[in-house]
Amino acid sequence: VIQNVLCFFIFGPLLFSDFHCSADIPSTTQSPTTYSTTIPSTTTTPQPTTKPVDKPSVGNYSVLNGTEPCLLASMGLQLNASMLFEGKNVWTALNIDPSNTNSSGTCGNETALLRLTNGTTVVEFHFVIKEKNFHLKEVNVTLFNVSDLSYKTNFNLSLWEASLGNSYLCRKEQLITVSEDLYINTFDVRVQPFNLNKGNYGT
Numbered sequence: 001v002i003q004n005v006l007c008f009f010i011f012g013p014l015l016f017s018d019f020h021c022s023a024d025i026p027s028t029t030q031s032p033t034t035y036s037t038t039i040p041s042t043t044t045t046p047q048p049t050t051k052p053v054d055k056p057s058v059g060n061y062s063v064l065n066g067t068e069p070c071l072l073a074s075m076g077l078q079l080n081a082s083m084l085f086e087g088k089n090v091w092t093a094l095n096i097d098p099s100n101t102n103s104s105g106t107c108g109n110e111t112a113l114l115r116l117t118n119g120t121t122v123v124e125f126h127f128v129i130k131e132k133n134f135h136l137k138e139v140n141v142t143l144f145n146v147s148d149l150s151y152k153t154n155f156n157l158s159l160w161e162a163s164l165g166n167s168y169l170c171r172k173e174q175l176i177t178v179s180e181d182l183y184i185n186t187f188d189v190r191v192q193p194f195n196l197n198k199g200n201y202g203t
């Protein structure tokens with residue numbers, strides 16, 4: 001908490017043009033975060049993993065339009081999936097390792113896609129523009145589970161909203177619910193999918 005308060009006061013004026021998640025903004029009356037989604041109740045009771053998991057490293061990712069970036073993102077990603085092991089569903093945390101991950105995607109006038117590929121694991125982030133803001137609308141995860149690739153998609157997200165020309169920032173850990181058996185823990189998110197300033201984050 002102290003670190004975040006310090007960050008806010010040191011970098012506060014610098015970051016006012018960007019959009020921080022409410023969890024990052026210190027306040028005495030903490031308003032409820034609008035970025036969390038409800039966790040659906042599961043009918044199965046998987047065994048939670050007991051071994052502690054390291055925080056994922058933060059990766060810098062981009063999508064190019066020609067030679068210039070048209071989408072920039074940096075974040076640490078941890079998938080938390082209920083996977084079948086020896087006949088039992090076990091919650092398994094998988095860190096996305098930036099040094100083994102490729103980014104690709106598309107930039108459009110109204111939609112943008114960031115696709116992160118690590119072998120058979122693919123995480124897609126679909127962004128849309130609504131009025132003067134953008135937000136994360138859809139996340140699609142492909143995982144190798146048991147003996148097959150399984151696709152999990154949440155088409156109806158409304159996360160990571162910021163106004164056009166700015167980036168969205170959230171230092172705190174956040175949870176994206178992809179499906180009832182797949183979550184993504186995100187760390188140190190900064191993303192700008194539209195209106196970059198000469199290939200850089202807008203200021």
Ligand SMILES: *[C@@H]1O[C@H](CO)[C@@H](O)[C@H](O)[C@H]1NC(C)=O
Nearest residue numbers: 057058059060061074098099
């Ligand atoms: C990501 O970009 C930031 C800002 O440019 C830089 O400080 C950091 O070292 C980069 N991280 C990696 C893993 O390249």
Ligand SMILES: *[C@@H]1O[C@H](CO)[C@@H](O)[C@H](O)[C@H]1NC(C)=O
Nearest residue numbers: 048053080081091093183185
């Ligand atoms: C993964 O999700 C399960 C079920 O919600 C939870 O019990 C577990 O703590 C989560 N693990 C991580 C590393 O977030």
Ligand SMILES: *[C@@H]1O[C@H](CO)[C@@H](O)[C@H](O)[C@H]1NC(C)=O
Nearest residue numbers: 081082083084145150181182
């Ligand atoms: C993995 O496979 C098992 C068995 O088919 C299933 O219960 C579980 O939901 C799957 N998990 C994911 C994330 O696809």
Ligand SMILES: *[C@@H]1O[C@H](CO)[C@@H](O)[C@H](O)[C@H]1NC(C)=O
Nearest residue numbers: 094095096097100118119121
């Ligand atoms: C990413 O790729 C590396 C090297 O191929 C592998 O060791 C690691 O398990 C992969 N991570 C995920 C989340 O698939």
Ligand SMILES: *[C@@H]1O[C@H](CO)[C@@H](O)[C@H](O)[C@H]1NC(C)=O
Nearest residue numbers: 065066069070107108109195
């Ligand atoms: C991609 O580059 C072309 C040529 O410079 C430009 O006209 C177009 O607006 C750019 N598109 C995006 C999404 O940045």
Ligand SMILES: *[C@@H]1O[C@H](CO)[C@@H](O)[C@H](O)[C@H]1NC(C)=O
Nearest residue numbers: 106107108109110111194195
């Ligand atoms: C995107 O916007 C540019 C400039 O406003 C325009 O020239 C181009 O035709 C648009 N592209 C699409 C696919 O709408």
Ligand SMILES: *[C@@H]1O[C@H](CO)[C@@H](O)[C@H](O)[C@H]1NC(C)=O
Nearest residue numbers: 099100101102103117118119
């Ligand atoms: C990244 O892309 C390069 C070139 O397409 C490919 O050789 C490499 O295997 C890819 N790495 C991963 C982790 O997908």
Ligand SMILES: *[C@@H]1O[C@H](CO)[C@@H](O)[C@H](O)[C@H]1NC(C)=O
Nearest residue numbers: 122124140141142151152153
């Ligand atoms: C999810 O991503 C996979 C791999 O990129 C793709 O084959 C699949 O069609 C996508 N599903 C949806 C619903 O977008």
Ligand SMILES: *[C@@H]1O[C@H](CO)[C@@H](O)[C@H](O)[C@H]1NC(C)=O
Nearest residue numbers: 037038154155156157158159
């Ligand atoms: C999408 O989410 C919104 C608000 O979270 C909700 O009102 C709407 O019914 C949802 N649509 C679908 C297709 O689930």
